[in-house]
Each structure stands twice: as structure tokens, then as C-alpha cells.
Amino acid sequence: MAMAARVRSGVTGFTEALITDSLSTQRSTVAPALICSNFTNIEQSRNFASASAPKEPKIKVPVAMFGGSGNYASALYIAAAKAKALDKVESELLDFVAATSKASTFSQFMKDLAVPADTRVKAINEICAQAKFSEVTKNFLVVLADNGRLRHVDTIAKRFSDLTMAHRGEVKAIVTTVIPLPAEEEKELKETLREILGKGKTVKLEQKIDPSILGGLVVEFGQKVFDMSIKTRARQMERFLRDPINFDA
Numbered sequence: 001m002a003m004a005a006r007v008r009s010g011v012t013g014f015t016e017a018l019i020t021d022s023l024s025t026q027r028s029t030v031a032p033a034l035i036c037s038n039f040t041n042i043e044q045s046r047n048f049a050s051a052s053a054p055k056e057p058k059i060k061v062p063v064a065m066f067g068g069s070g071n072y073a074s075a076l077y078i079a080a081a082k083a084k085a086l087d088k089v090e091s092e093l094l095d096f097v098a099a100t101s102k103a104s105t106f107s108q109f110m111k112d113l114a115v116p117a118d119t120r121v122k123a124i125n126e127i128c129a130q131a132k133f134s135e136v137t138k139n140f141l142v143v144l145a146d147n148g149r150l151r152h153v154d155t156i157a158k159r160f161s162d163l164t165m166a167h168r169g170e171v172k173a174i175v176t177t178v179i180p181l182p183a184e185e186e187k188e189l190k191e192t193l194r195e196i197l198g199k200g201k202t203v204k205l206e207q208k209i210d211p212s213i214l215g216g217l218v219v220e221f222g223q224k225v226f227d228m229s230i231k232t233r234a235r236q237m238e239r240f241l242r243d244p245i246n247f248d249a
Contacts, residue, residue: 062166065159069152073159076140081167083136090164092137093157096127101154110150120145169200173221176208176229181217193221 059081061074080089100106109115109123124145128138144150165172173193175181181189186205193203203221215230 061163063163065163068149069155069159072140072144072149072152072156073163076136076156076160077163077167079136079140083134085134085136086164086167088134089137089140090161092131092133093140093153093160095131096133096137096141097154097157110153113148117146117148120148120150124150165204168202170202170204171197171221172204172206173219174206174208176210176213176218176220178209178211178213178215180207180209189219193219197221 059078061077065071065074076089076093077086080086083089100110110120121142124141125138128141133141141150141153144153144156149156162172171193173189175189186207190203190205193205194201197203213229213231214234216228216233218229218232219226
């Protein structure tokens with residue numbers, strides 16, 4: 001994917017700079033226009049989630065989220081929705097997370113709060129320019145860098161994806177099996193879940209392999225967990241056999 005390649009290129013370039021040069025503690029000049037006025041700090045980020053421009057329809061997040069990561073994800077959702085760029089911002093954010101997760105030096109750089117804020121901001125601006133990210137994504141990452149929140153970007157990205165999926169009427173279901181589900185069984189499972197969820201919902205199935213469940217499957221979606229694994233059934237049978245038998249009953 002071209003976008004992912006550009007992100008990796010930008011991250012790799014900056015990682016090399018980190019290795020060859022010592023981190024500068026001098027403050028760099030960042031044009032105010034680079035940072036969205038509603039993203040300059042976490043407090044303004046929270047205000048942004050509830051504020052709307054005059055005469056504009058109020059945008060609401062499809063799912064209420066709480067905590068620091070939830071606040072940031074909600075603020076980003078509203079900014080992206082206003083810019084009509086939800087899918088683009090989601091793709092860029094996921095590309096950024098995927099690329100940085102493969103660059104151990106840069107990953108450590110993001111987590112190190114001893115790095116001056118301006119150094120983090122400069123790095124993010126360079127990476128976003130290299131990857132040709134949209135203004136919404138760039139401004140948001142700049143805010144995370146400025147506020148020392150880059151270390152939470154993966155969690156924020158996941159919560160943002162939860163919001164965009166809810167917006168599209170998608171529900172993520174995780175199915176755990178011993179071996180990959182055959183295509184026909186995967187199709188049947190999706191149809192069953194659609195019937196449970198009702199019309200207007202699209203099921204996005206994620207498969208996980210876990211030999212420890214011994215057989216059967218475990219399905220998770222929403223707040224529900226259906227454990228039909230052999231491992232769980234064996235434990236239930238074991239508890240049943242250990243219970244004392246009341247012959248008088």
C-alpha cells in the first residue's frame with residue numbers, strides 16, 4: 001500500500017536521524033496554523049467534542065466514550081466528520097500506528113517523555129509531510145506529540161476505529177478457533193450474527209487461532225461472549241463429575 005510505504009519511509013528516515021544525531025533541545029518554531037485551535041491541549045480537545053460552529057449541524061459521536069483515549073478519539077471523530085474525511089483519517093491513523101510499531105527506535109522515542117515537546121512535534125510534522133497526511137490527521141498527531149500522548153496513539157486509533165465502524169453500521173466480531181474457519185463456515189457464522197444483530201448491521205469477522213481451546217469456537221461481539229470451545233465444555237464436565245451425588249434426590 002503506497003500510503004503505508006510513505007509512512008514507513010518517513011518513520012525510517014527519522015529513526016536514522018535519531019541514531020546519527022543527538023536530540024536537539026532547542027525549540028523549533030511551529031506555525032500556529034499547523035495546530036487546529038480546538039486541538040491545542042486536552043482541555044480544548046474535550047471542548048471540541050461538544051462545540052460546533054455557528055449554523056452547522058451538531059455532530060455527535062455514535063458511541064459514548066470515556067477516559068483520556070476516548071476523549072481524544074471522540075474529538076478526532078468530530079473533526080474528521082466535519083471535514084468529511086472519516087475514512088481517510090482512519091486509514092492514515094492506522095497506517096501511522098502500523099508503521100511506527102515496526103520501528104522500535106521511533107516507538108521508544110514516542111514513549112520517552114524526556115524528549116522535548118518541540119522535538120516530538122518537529123518529528124511528527126516531518127513524517128506527516130512525507131506521508132502526505134491530511135490536515136486533520138497531521139494536526140491531531142501534532143497535538144498528541146505536544147501533549148506527550150503519542151505513546152497512547154495505538155489505543156486512540158482503536159477507539160477511533162470503533163467510532164467509524166459504528167458510524168458505518170459495522171460490528172466487529174472475533175471468532176477464536178484451533179484452525180482457520182473454512183470459507184463456507186465463516187459465511188454461515190456471519191449470516192447468523194447478522195440475524196442476531198438485526199437489519200442494517202454489517203459484520204466484520206476477525207479470526208484468531210488458539211490451539212489451547214482444543215476445539216469448537218469462541219465468538220465475541222459487542223459485550224457478548226459465546227464460549228463453545230471444547231476446553232470450556234471439558235471444564236464444565238469436570239465440575240459436574242466432581243459434584244457430590246445426592247442419591248436421595
